Amino acid sequence: MLTTARDLFRYNREFRVGTLLTGFIVAFAALSLVSPYPPQDTFVVPPDVSPSLAHWFGTTSRGQDVFWQLTFAIRNTMLFGFAVAILSRLISITIGMWSGYKGGFVDRVLMSINDTFIVIPLFPLLVLFYFVMRDKMSWPLLALAMACLGWSYDARLIRSVAMSLKSREFTQQSVFSGMRTSEIVLQEHLPYVLPIVFYTTMNNMNWSIGLEVTLSVLGFTNIDTPTIGVMIYWANQHTAMVAGIWWWIFFPVLFVVILFIGLFLLAISMNEYIDPRSRLARMGRMSG
């Protein structure tokens, strides 16, 4: 695994740039641990100060330092996206592989459920969720809700991989070697499925972050915890653009765009890794 990462870094430009960008964001988010200002406090610094040596990214109309606020915002946004991605991966892998391997009735039932989820309009559903939950709305709850909605596209993808693997001769060979179904799925098939899962994880993170920003900007989340979307929400509330406090919007947007691009590049750089022909060529190199 590590040699693969090292090789990708050295020879694949997309992976290199993607890693650097994402790494930069992660490092930035880590700074939140040493922030001098607690994230939810307001009026701790002079408001509406433009970027300067004292405040690198300026300050907001609520008297918060944009730089330090941003460290929390990007950290929370990233963690949120990550949590949704991991949870929904678990659901999509389980359903996809079970459906693909079992086939028949189980497959039909699961895919009907799957397709229903694909068709449901997510955004209105999440807004409705907010209105129902109101004060009880919390980030973990929202993450869970989004995870339960975001697994369906990738479940189908994983299912088709599982189906094609099932019909390959080496699967029969495994059966006649006495391997149990669980062993076959975990040991023989998962290595094929995992790179695709990584790709879909990056994609899913981008999707969930985008959705979170949208919901937050509109005020449909817990607006006390700073995230990128929440920062923009407050900036809109204080009509920052009209008031000329451009830095309040510019820096959150810039950073989330950097994060998006970083994740996107990581996702597409995996394409070359996933392609079986290049994998086998790499293995050929390993053996000399």
Place this chain on the structure above:
Amino acid sequence: MSAAGTPLLEVDRVRMTYVVGGLIRRRGVRAVDDVSLRLEAGNPEILAIIGESGSGKTTLARMILNLATPTAGTIRFRGADVTQIRSNRQRMAFMREVQPIFQNPFEAFNPLKPIDHYLFFSARRFAGARARIDFEAKADKALHQVGLSLAEVKGRYPHELSGGQLQRIAIARALVSSPSLIVADEPVSMVDASLRMSIVNLFKALRDELGVSIVYITHDLATAYYISDRVLIMQRGKAVESGDARGVLDNPQHPYSILLKSAVLSPDDAGRPMSPADSAGRPSAHSTSNTE
């Protein structure tokens, strides 16, 4: 256990019908139509099932291996109906005795896993090996029976080996459980000509030295002639001729068998002008594409 005289394998008037067509018009395609054969226990032999694509030979093989269920007729292994195998224990007991060899040696192994992995699993599940030492020993023994050794094979991936070596390893894996029946579906058709005969000779050795019976599925009459004891010729799902290998192939009686034999292209034909293909008994040239 089984009474003396219980045949090893008994295929009794077996039929496999596929339904094709949509909601309005459906018709049945008989992939295997009323085929019977019998292998005696305690008398290892090689039975060649010869046919072209669409003859149903692969479907028949799958039914014998219990990978497909016949729509009519029965298949009995050592007296027990194969389709009645339900529990895991019964399935493992069956697989211990009946093992497959597949046509494509490059597809038969997972390219992402080392080859010895299948040997070790077979040793653990079928040969009762517990510790690592045990299953390596069993794997090594099986590999020696095919002319290889564990040292040569350990840790290697499929793409590092030739088709002939892969097929030999597949045979070794099948031998780990000491099976009494091996079903080989076109085992040498994808193996290079220079390596082919070592695999074919290996099948002979399995019968003679290890007492394994082999159902050898092929379209190549020459190799069938060379190693089989009996042959069964199939055309479009039906068995058209069967009997002693040399007898049938030296002197075919059924028009299709005669046609098949005349169509064989042999290196010995060099220097003779090509004879025009006979029109008698030739299957209709205007048929639609065959299904397997």
Place this chain on the structure above:
Amino acid sequence: MSPAGPFSAAPERVLTVRDLRAYYRTKYFGISREVRAVDGISLHVDRNEIYGLAGESSCGKTTLIKTIVRAIRPPLDVVGGSVTFHFAGRDRDIHALNDSELESIRWRHLSYILQGSMNVLNPVRRVRQSFVDFAHRHIGKPMPEFLRHVESHLARVRLEPAALDAYPHELSGGMRQRVTIALATVCRPDFIVADEPTTALDVVVQKDVLGMLREVQQEIRSSMILVTHDIGVHANITDRLGIMYAGRLAEEGRTVDVIRDPRHPYTSHLVTSLPRIGDVTQRRGLEGAPPNLAVPPTGCRFHPRCPLAMATCRAEPPPMVDVAPGHRVACWVTAPPDKPVTVQ
């Protein structure tokens, strides 16, 4: 030998390949690999003859074919040597032609029959359309006349005119292959390249199709290179036969000579190891495996598997030597070069 006319002039050369080298060069993650698929091949094909090319998997025969028809794409690269066709009185080095010259040659002078006829026939167009796409511009007649010409050509491969209306999937494998043969021969090309034309077909259909191929070739007097690993096919249809091993020619000569009197140890193994109906003599396989062309053996590439290998075989690749008129072999042991090599 190609059937000579009443004036037994020297046979007319249609294709000359001289010391051809074509390698696959890849660079993955910093590691360069060079697979020497074709490594110094020289051969020639005369008019109205079928030249057979035999060899196992990864011997380089498909690469050789690709190089001859100039279907070169990276990572394949022609590293040395030449492929020269002689059409209509002119010599043409196929790798030196520009695109429009190549267009005018393809199908009119040089056509191909591939394994798996679906590669050539467009599955969403009727057979008639494929003929129009490939051949109309070369034959140049107005459409109705062209179609009549095609129909009479189809009769040669015993296909009804109704086949023109069909889609490829509606025809059986044998019929499709006959369409492919008709397609490749309708313009009466000087040279046809056939790559495993009957391998995917049933044995019975195969013999039929091969017979037709031979008939059509003789009637239009074109030359052909027929590539297949099946020695039985070569015995029945080719005039001359070249045996390829690991990117080089091991032996070449008239088919009947190469099969009845093989001189190279590899050829003699190939021919004798195949079982025949009516004969139960013990046959043996060859030790070892075809070599990895990225790291080929030194000297003669067959030496690791050869029962006759000597020290020289490991050190130096053997030259092609004439052992009889028209029959040449590259082997230090069975064809030592005390006679000078005749340049062909």
